Amino acid sequence: MHIVLQQLDGARVRVVQLEDGATEGPPAQVIARAGLPALVRRLESAPSSPRWVWDDTTLWYPALLAAGVRVSRCVDLRLSHNILRNAAFTADSELATAQPGPWDESLDPRIAQRAEAIGTLFDLDLPGGERDPLAEFALQQAAVAGATPQGRSHLGLLLAAESAGALIAAEMSFAGLPWDAAMHDRILAEALGPRVAPGVRPAKLAAVLDEVMAALEVRELSPESPGELLKALQRAGINVTSTRQWELQEIEHPVIEPLLRYKKLSRLLTANGWTWVDTWVKDGRFRPVYIPGGVVTGRWASDGGGALQLPHQVRGAVLADPGWRFVVADAAQLEPRILTAMSGDRAMADAGRGVDLYQGMVDVGAVDTRPHAKIAMLGAMYGATTGESGRLLPRLTRAFPHAIGFVETAARTGERGERVSTRLGRTSPLPGADWREIQSAASMEGATAAATQRARMEARSWGRFTRNFVVQGTAAEWALCWMAGLRTRLQALAAAEVGIDAALTDSAHLVFFLHDEIVVHCPEEQADAVVTLVREAAAEAGRLIFGNAPVEFPVTTAVVTSYADAK
DNA sequence: TACCCGCGCCAC
DNA sequence: AAACGTGGCGCGGGTA
Structure with missing residues (x-):
């Protein structure tokens, strides 16, 4: 069941219940905004919790969390719109072909933060006053339904994972990272x-x-x-x-x-x-603002405090509460493994059988040393042409032709000015007008050598972007699925150990996320269970995205009191 | 004074 | 080893 929420004015919320498969549900009701937490709490405690549909998680969820209410699932229409508007899978949909509308306006995250700070949206001139979540949700569902069967299932997973990420980002800001x-x-x-x-x-x-x-x-x-x-x-x-x-x-x-x-x-x-x-740092917590989908590839960005660039030098100040621990988990060589799975390269899958893919590349005789393996792989995924990385590439190509061929194809596609997509269907933007002009100027008769060279340089540069996009973007999808699966499991753990009304911070909960690494803050006695859940969620993420492809996604875990001791 | 941009370095 | 992807952010030094 879906429940669509719409802010009518500062004080009232329209609630529309959509029974799955039915065109009409019960009539809409209008409730006071102050009554929303109680409504959400009641429906969340039902045996089958609904999926909340709202325009923007940053505008709804912080207030619910502050009232002690969590939700299990949601549809973030803003994030979903952004994906579907650009996705190759839904390129022919009404949603993608329409003129730009209010759902294409970007909402400055700081506006949302300010709204949260004052606890109401009364006096803010927010974009989206004319946003109709019901109509938008219908357009989005139609767009997904109109895709190929594979597109439907992949996009369905991507939208669910992206929306779960929005919930997690709000929860992590709410809980904060313990900081001494x-x-x-x-x-x-x-x-x-x-x-x-x-x-x-x-x-x-x-x-x-x-x-x-x-x-x-x-x-x-x-x-x-x-x-x-x-x-x-x-x-x-x-x-x-x-x-x-x-x-x-x-x-x-x-x-x-x-x-x-x-x-x-x-x-x-x-x-x-x-x-x-x-x-x-306030009250022993660092509370950064995370921005899910903030990076073009689908990675998260952050705003303020440099949350995604915490130097190792200061991680010693990240200390667990007394009697609590951090479970720090890192997906080992995530991007090369993603490339292995996407390309179906058997030789690289063999090399990745153990926990250390780079050492595996040495053991199967593809490269001579582990440092060389790492430099060569990163160079292949970034598009390096010179230096040691460039010198090692031919050798890498002979050993892993499918993996290297996959990123080369993505690069060539970008060089032609075309788009590439991640595994689940997030699609790269087209190069801008400047880029196209440079290319067409170079293809004109009588183009100067300088113009030709400039065009080739720009083409190669965009090719490096699309080359990396497919790998970085799919890795971001894996990480979202991993984290979303872990969140669900941690919620169940909390319900089982603390009770159905457990607050977020009463039990194990996520406190930090860094592209391929997560940190859970938990009571010491939960640590072993959390490690198991982290591994389960990693295995599940691989199955969800790649089915039975023979690729493993091992995670390293550490149970520590100081973040500095994790690596 | 407010803004802008290049530089340099941090994270993955 | 050094030009090869995605970002955030503080600084100096320029301009409006």
């Missing part, structure tokens, strides 16, 4: 010296700067200014064209070692120093 500000302060003090006011250089950082200045024989220097630093280096006779780490590393000069040390510390201070803690 005192431990963070100790980490900073150890590296930088005692806390200082913003704008003041901490003692240890200042000492390293003294070393740098001594080595350069200057009395003043602001390494934070690339221009100034570059000039200072050149005056000291060091021939560099930039101040990047990898270029400096190649230089032999007494200033390089302290300078790289300075850059490392300076980065820690500015990106994840005391200001970061003051801004982002």
Whole structure:
């Protein structure tokens, strides 16, 4: 059963129940917004919970969570629309061929956050006032129904997983990632010296700067200014064209070692120093805003706090509550395994039989060392042509012709300006008008060599994008299915161990997600059970997306009290 | 003062 | 080893 919710005004909500398969259900009812949590709670406790259909999870779910109510399943119409509007599977549908409408407007996530903060949508001029969720849902269902049988099942899974991701993102922001500000302060003090006011250089950082200045024989220097630093280096006779780490590393000069040390510390201070803690850690929790579907490939993005780039340096401040543990799970070499499954490459499937795919590639005689295997695979998926990666590619192609052929085909498709799709049907955008103009200019009679070269460069660049899109995007789908399956299992665990009314944070729950890695916060006595559920969910994700393809998706797990101990 | 953009580095 | 994908973010230095 589906239940469609529509915000009528700040105070009222229209509730429409759709019986599956029936064209008409019970008449719509209008309830007070304040009564919604109770309604949701009641229907969620029924033997078969409904699927809630709403315009945007970020506008509905935070308030329900704050009222202590969770939902099992939903349809996020905004995220689903975004997928169906572009998907090759539904390209001929009414939804995809219509003129752009209110469902194509992007909702700035910060507007939603503000709405959550003030607890109402009263005074906000949100886009979507004219959005009719019932009509949109019907269009979406028709679009999926009009696809091929495979398209129907794949898109159905993708939309369910994407919507589950929206629920998970809201729940993770609600629960927050446990963060010990005192431990963070100790980490900073150890590296930088005692806390200082913003704008003041901490003692240890200042000492390293003294070393740098001594080595350069200057009395003043602001390494934070690339221009100034570059000039200072050149005056000291060091021939560099930039101040990047990898270029400096190649230089032999007494200033390089302290300078790289300075850059490392300076980065820690500015990106994840005391200001970061003051801004982002409240009541022992880091609550970032996750943006499901925020990346073109389907990966999540984040807004604020750099949630998806937490440096390993500060992960020691991520500490479980007393008596609780983190279960940290990582899908081992996820993207190469995804490529194996998509391409049906038997040789690579054989190499991936164990937990370490890269070592497996060495063991089957395809490459000589594990580092080479890793560099070659990543290069193949990113489209590297030069360097060690490029040199290893022919060898890789001989050993795994189907896998490499698969990404090469995706690259060629992009170079022609055509679209590619992930396994479940998320489709890449078309290149923009500028790109097309460059290509057509180069194909005109009398095109200059420069125009031709420019066009080829742009074509190859778009090819690298589509090459990576199919792998990164399908990996994101696997991760969503993994996480959604785990969430369902954790909910059942909570119901069994704590009770049907267990609050999200009373029992094991997800607190962090990083593309191919998840962190569950749980009471110590649940940790072993959670590890089992994580593995079950991984196996299920593989079956859901790839059926019986002979590819395994092993996960490494660690039960820890500090995130820093996970790897 | 507010914005914009290139640089550089963090994550996967 | 160094030009090969997706992002976020803080800084310096420019402009309106």
